[in-house]
Amino acid sequence: MKCDTYREQMSLWIDSQLTQDEIRRIEAHTATCQACRSALDALHRVDRLLVSAPMMSPAPGFSARFQVKLVARRRRRRTWAGVATLMLATLALLMGAIIVVGISGLALWQSLSASGLLTQGIGLLLDLGKALAASLRLTWLVIDALSRGLRHPLFIAYTVLTALLVVAWTQIVTRRVFARRPVTVNSHG
Amino acid sequence: MNDDEQLWIGRARQGDDEAFSQLVEAYQRPVFNVCYRMLGDPAEAEDAAQETFIRAYTRIDSYDPNRKFSSWLLAIASHYCIDRLRRRRFSLVSWDDLPPWRWLPDPQPQPEEVTLRHEAQRHLHELLDQLPPDYRAAVILRYWHELSYEEIAEALNSTLPAIKSRLFRARQMLAQAAAQAESLPALKQPAFANGVEAL
Structure with missing residues (x-):
């Protein structure tokens, strides 16, 4: 051997x-x-x-610490289960909604095509688009006119003069208010 | 397995938390010891032991009553610690980086005793640390828990010849490591009589 x-x-x-x-x-x-x-x-x-070499023991209170951990673990598991259920339910609802909308949309399309309303509808949509474009153009013209007015020398001069008068008025009022305030004497020196 | 234990297991399988608490109370020490000897750190061992009991609680339905409950629990603890050690391999924290107070759970020991005890524990862990996790588990189950070769094989999902070979190689590696570290004389001191809370 x-x-x-x-x-x-x-x-x-x-x-x-x-x-x-x-x-x-x-x-x-x-x-x-x-x-x-x-x-x-x-x-x-x-x-x-x-x-x-000796057998080792955990610190006292091991069993109580285990109970605390177990409760926490259960709570976490329950939370996760709740979240998962909620997500699944939401997904199911969403899927249901997609299916309903899809079927209804298809049925509507078929009805509109058969009745000739689809062509009219497209024409209406095009008109609506044109109206929207005209509205945007009008808005732009108004903004442009306003900006021209704001840049006019007369408006600028008026604004500066108003600002100066407001500052002067504030100064005068402030001085008068302070001049009327009674003088207090500190008794503690 | 005594009658009380059988009763607790039966009730725990029916969802009785109080009965499971009795099992935790009865087996906390062997489970903690496996985790401590596997991981070498009291805080990590506590965490691993708690996790072992949580796994046992959630899998109690899969427990085979023909098997020893202690072996079943120690198998869960061993597998959990083996996985943890394998994950730890990727971590950069070494045993030497751990502060010495982590080995200090004894109430009021003398300073000299403390030093000797820490040294002894550190040396023993350093030796065990030389072993691959599955070898270490076999040694721990054999020495501290006196499991038979068959029980170790069952606990570690292995075969009888593999366990024999694993124990032989583990002992050789330990002897070699001890000789290399020249630490065997220090380890033979009676300081081993004290541990984390050795009884």
Whole structure:
């Protein structure tokens, strides 16, 4: 048997998985093989190290902390379930609306085509477009005229004069108000 | 499995939260120990242990009563920690970056004891940290929870020969790491008698 096989068996020996015969064979081999003896010693040291390491406990109150976490997790799950249901319901409604609008639109199209109202409708829409364009043009002309008026020297002169009079009036009123305010004496010095 | 435990499991499967709380109370220590030995950090272990119980709570219907409940729970904890360690591989935080107070849950220890204990814990974790996550899980289940080879194989979704080989290789790697670090004499000190809250 090769050294590798003996070494593999050493691990089984530590876990009490070998028969007495198998143990005797390893002992006989390690008596003559220095490398395997060292390997066995090293495995025993590791074994002792692991066996002596204690079982660890959580900090007190683990169970209570678990309950808190569980409640929070449930609440989160319920929220997600609610959101998912809401989204699905919205999607279903939206799909329903699309189907209804599609079917109604198709039926309307067919009715309009059959009655000749479609051609009239298109003509009306074109007229409406022209009216809209004329309205926009009119609006633009009004804005342009207003802007010309605002830039006129007479309007500018009037605005400046008004502003100067307002400032002067404010100054006069302010001075009078302050002049009438009674003088208070600080009794605490 | 005792009668009380069977009763709690039965009631928990019917949605009794109080019965599940009894199971948490009974198994918090082994579950926490697996998580602590796998992850090496009390805060992470607490989080992993809580997550283990939440998973057990949500999957209690899939528990096979012919199996040991403790093995089932430890399997959930092991798989969760293996996944977490695999994800951690992509993170850049190393064990050395963690502040030493994270190993300090003992009430009023002497300063010298504290130092020795931290050193011992750190060395042990450094050794375990050398192992791939699935090897580490096999070692922990074997040493701290005394699961048989068959139970370990079942818990880790593996085969008997694979577990034998995994334990053998894990021991070899640990021996090699210990020899390299020359830390074995320090680890053999009685400081190991104390842990996070070792009983």
